[in-house]
Amino acid sequence: MTDAPTRAGFVALIGEPNAGKSTLLNRMVGAKVSIVTHKVQTTRARIRGIAMEGAAQIVFVDTPGLFRPKRRLDRAMVAAAWTGAADADVVVLLIEAHRGLTQGVEAILSGLEERGTGAPVLLAINKIDRVEAPKLLALTERMNARYPFAATFLISAEKGHGVDDLRADLAARLPEGPWLYPEDQIADAPLRAIAAEITREKLTLRLHQELPYQLTVETEGWEDREDGSSRIDQVIYVARDGHKGIVLGRKGETTKAVGQAARAELEAFLGHRVHLFLTVKVRPGWLEEAERFDAMGLDFKDG
Numbered sequence: 001m002t003d004a005p006t007r008a009g010f011v012a013l014i015g016e017p018n019a020g021k022s023t024l025l026n027r028m029v030g031a032k033v034s035i036v037t038h039k040v041q042t043t044r045a046r047i048r049g050i051a052m053e054g055a056a057q058i059v060f061v062d063t064p065g066l067f068r069p070k071r072r073l074d075r076a077m078v079a080a081a082w083t084g085a086a087d088a089d090v091v092v093l094l095i096e097a098h099r100g101l102t103q104g105v106e107a108i109l110s111g112l113e114e115r116g117t118g119a120p121v122l123l124a125i126n127k128i129d130r131v132e133a134p135k136l137l138a139l140t141e142r143m144n145a146r147y148p149f150a151a152t153f154l155i156s157a158e159k160g161h162g163v164d165d166l167r168a169d170l171a172a173r174l175p176e177g178p179w180l181y182p183e184d185q186i187a188d189a190p191l192r193a194i195a196a197e198i199t200r201e202k203l204t205l206r207l208h209q210e211l212p213y214q215l216t217v218e219t220e221g222w223e224d225r226e227d228g229s230s231r232i233d234q235v236i237y238v239a240r241d242g243h244k245g246i247v248l249g250r251k252g253e254t255t256k257a258v259g260q261a262a263r264a265e266l267e268a269f270l271g272h273r274v275h276l277f278l279t280v281k282v283r284p285g286w287l288e289e290a291e292r293f294d295a296m297g298l299d300f301k302d303g
């Protein structure tokens with residue numbers, strides 16, 4: 001028997017808040033490689049996780065900023081977010097079985113129609129554990145009458161029903177080609193990446209608009225200690241000296257608060273004690289290294 005060709009590509013998972021995107025990702029990807037903290041609003045599509053299915057590598061991206069309240073829509077940002085969906089090889093629209101074709105879902109479908117996407121759009125009706133079979137059938141028909149989905153999957157992300165079928169179908173739709181991320185990176189980079197992402201998120205929450213552009217967080221050290229705790233060393237890189245002060249805050253209080261918040265979340269995530277050490281460093285021109293960050297699976301630029 002000949003080996004199956006390798007495949008790789010991007011899958012955009014879209015849906016209203018609370019549809020179950022994180023739950024589904026965790027199911028498909030496994031907790032270890034799922035970057036679960038994604039609340040940071042950026043104009044870039046973000047990699048949420050990478051799943052291997054046979055010889056296929058499925059890179060899940062999400063499109064932050066897509067469905068924010070209309071009044072505050074920043075056109076450029078929303079356009080960029082849609083680009084994320086349009087650039088994907090496959091789009092999965094996740095909806096809730098008990099809520100059906102809501103106004104929010106309708107808005108997403110209109111968006112897809114307006115902008116168009118060359119990629120097939122799959123419908124995943126989630127939370128099927130909450131409704132009766134006849135209702136599911138009716139919803140499936142209604143949705144498919146509304147939009148030409150390439151396929152429909154009835155799933156329960158929480159209970160795991162239908163998730164394997166969805167993942168296998170996604171894998172089969174990806175183009176043939178080499179993997180986008182080396183397998184060993186998928187195996188060990190993620191925890192460090194998640195830890196860096198958590199700190200970045202706390203910085204964003206704390207600094208809001210003041211957050212320096214060209215800021216990045218890297219986990220440079222990780223030591224699991226015998227007492228069950230972890231020592232994690234991270235560096236916050238900024239592009240200019242002036243930015244260092246913003247990140248540190250008066251008497252270092254910003255970094256301190258960020259560190260405390262990040263540590264608490266890391267402890268909850270890892271389930272054990274964490275000693276987190278943050279350093280702020282200036283690294284002009286880190287953008288040149290953007291490709292390296294891309295390779296780490298944290299971000300990638302649109303287009």
Ligand SMILES: Nc1nc2c(ncn2[C@@H]2O[C@H](COP(=O)(O)OP(=O)(O)OP(=O)(O)O)[C@@H](O)[C@H]2O)c(=O)[nH]1
Pocket residue numbers: 015016017018019020021022023024126127128129130155156157158159
């Ligand atoms: N009953 C049921 N609940 C589910 C299922 N999948 C997800 N949920 C619940 O739905 C809620 C939202 O799930 P999330 O995975 O956080 O949803 P999300 O789409 O990532 O939400 P945002 O992060 O706000 O975009 C959680 O309380 C889940 O436990 C399911 O299959 N059945």
